[in-house]
Amino acid sequence: MLSRLPPLPAVRAFEAAARLGGFQSAGEELHVSAGAVAHQVKQLESWLGVSLFQRLPRGVTLTPAGRQYAAALQPLLTSLAEVSDAVRRQGDERVVTVTSVPSLVARWLMPRLGRLREQHPEIDMRVLASLHPVDFVREGVDVAIRLGRGPYPGLQADLLLEEWFSAVCSPAFKATAPELRTPADLLRYPLLHDEVEMRIPDEISWARWFKEFGITYTGGTRPSFSHTYLTLEAVANGQGVAIAAEPFIAEDLRSGKLVRLFEQRVPGPYRFHLLRLPEAEARPAVKAFCDWIKAEAQAERG
Incomplete structure (x- = not known):
C-alpha cells in the first residue's frame, strides 16, 4: 500500500x-x-x-x-x-489555539492573558499572529479574531470589539506642542502612517480621518509602518502623531503611555468578530476561552 x-x-x-x-x-x-x-x-x-x-x-x-x-x-x-x-x-484537550492580526495580539490580547491564566489555569494558550483568512481545520485553529463586516457563512460569529479612531501622541510630545488644539493644527506636525490602511479597503486613513472634520489632507504616507503596534511604539517614543482604533490604544491610554489629543473620535467601517466552527465549543477549554474573551470585550466596550 x-x-x-x-x-x-x-x-x-x-x-x-x-x-x-x-x-x-x-x-x-x-x-x-x-x-x-x-x-x-x-x-x-x-x-x-x-x-x-x-x-x-x-x-x-x-x-x-x-x-x-x-x-x-x-x-x-x-x-x-x-x-x-x-x-x-485527544492528546491534549487543554490547548486552545487562537489567531488574530498581529497588532490586536500585541496591543489587546497579550495584556489580558494574565487574567485568563488566573481564571482558567486549566487552559494552555497557543497564540498565532496572522493576517490571512483562516482555514480552521487545515491550520488547527480553534478560534479566530478577525476584522470585517460579516456575515461569516458556516461559522459561529460574535461581535467582539468596535473601531473608534483617535489621534494620539506621547505625553512628552504633547508638552512640546501647546498650540496643538484642533485637528487642523495637526497639519503642521509629523503624522505617522499604518501601511495596513492601504491593504484594507475603506479603512480609516489620515485623509479619511481629516475629512470627517472638513479638512483636506494631501500629505504623503511617510513615515509608515507595516503594523499598527509598530506605529504606536514610534508614537510612544515621541516621533509624532498617529490615528489608531480604540482596541489598540486602550491599555496605553489607561497607563498614560499615550494621550488622546482630542475628544473627537471617528468610527471605523469594520468590527472585530470572534469566529469559530459551530462544533468548536463542544470542547470545554474552547468554550471557557470564548466566554472569557467575550466578557473582556464587553467590559472594554462598556
Missing part, C-alpha cells in the same frame, strides 16, 4: 499551487521558495508520469489531468486534516 502512495510533501505542494493558482503563492503559504514548490510538483509529475501544470511565460495553469487530480485531492486532504486534528486533540 505504501509503495502506491505518491510523495506526500510533493502532494502538499501541488495542492497549494493548484488551489492558489501558482508556485509563488503556494511557496508563501508553505514558507518555502517558489522554486522549491516547482521542484516538488515536478517530482510528483515524474511519479505520476503525467504533466499537472502547463508552464507558461507568465505563470502556470492546470492541465486537464491536473484539474482532475486537484479536485480529487481536496476532499482527501480535508478528511486527513480532520481526523488528524481529532486524534491530536
Whole structure:
C-alpha cells in the first residue's frame, strides 16, 4: 500500500499551487521558495508520469489531468486534516489555539492573558499572529479574531470589539506642542502612517480621518509602518502623531503611555468578530476561552 502512495510533501505542494493558482503563492503559504514548490510538483509529475501544470511565460495553469487530480485531492486532504486534528486533540484537550492580526495580539490580547491564566489555569494558550483568512481545520485553529463586516457563512460569529479612531501622541510630545488644539493644527506636525490602511479597503486613513472634520489632507504616507503596534511604539517614543482604533490604544491610554489629543473620535467601517466552527465549543477549554474573551470585550466596550 505504501509503495502506491505518491510523495506526500510533493502532494502538499501541488495542492497549494493548484488551489492558489501558482508556485509563488503556494511557496508563501508553505514558507518555502517558489522554486522549491516547482521542484516538488515536478517530482510528483515524474511519479505520476503525467504533466499537472502547463508552464507558461507568465505563470502556470492546470492541465486537464491536473484539474482532475486537484479536485480529487481536496476532499482527501480535508478528511486527513480532520481526523488528524481529532486524534491530536485527544492528546491534549487543554490547548486552545487562537489567531488574530498581529497588532490586536500585541496591543489587546497579550495584556489580558494574565487574567485568563488566573481564571482558567486549566487552559494552555497557543497564540498565532496572522493576517490571512483562516482555514480552521487545515491550520488547527480553534478560534479566530478577525476584522470585517460579516456575515461569516458556516461559522459561529460574535461581535467582539468596535473601531473608534483617535489621534494620539506621547505625553512628552504633547508638552512640546501647546498650540496643538484642533485637528487642523495637526497639519503642521509629523503624522505617522499604518501601511495596513492601504491593504484594507475603506479603512480609516489620515485623509479619511481629516475629512470627517472638513479638512483636506494631501500629505504623503511617510513615515509608515507595516503594523499598527509598530506605529504606536514610534508614537510612544515621541516621533509624532498617529490615528489608531480604540482596541489598540486602550491599555496605553489607561497607563498614560499615550494621550488622546482630542475628544473627537471617528468610527471605523469594520468590527472585530470572534469566529469559530459551530462544533468548536463542544470542547470545554474552547468554550471557557470564548466566554472569557467575550466578557473582556464587553467590559472594554462598556
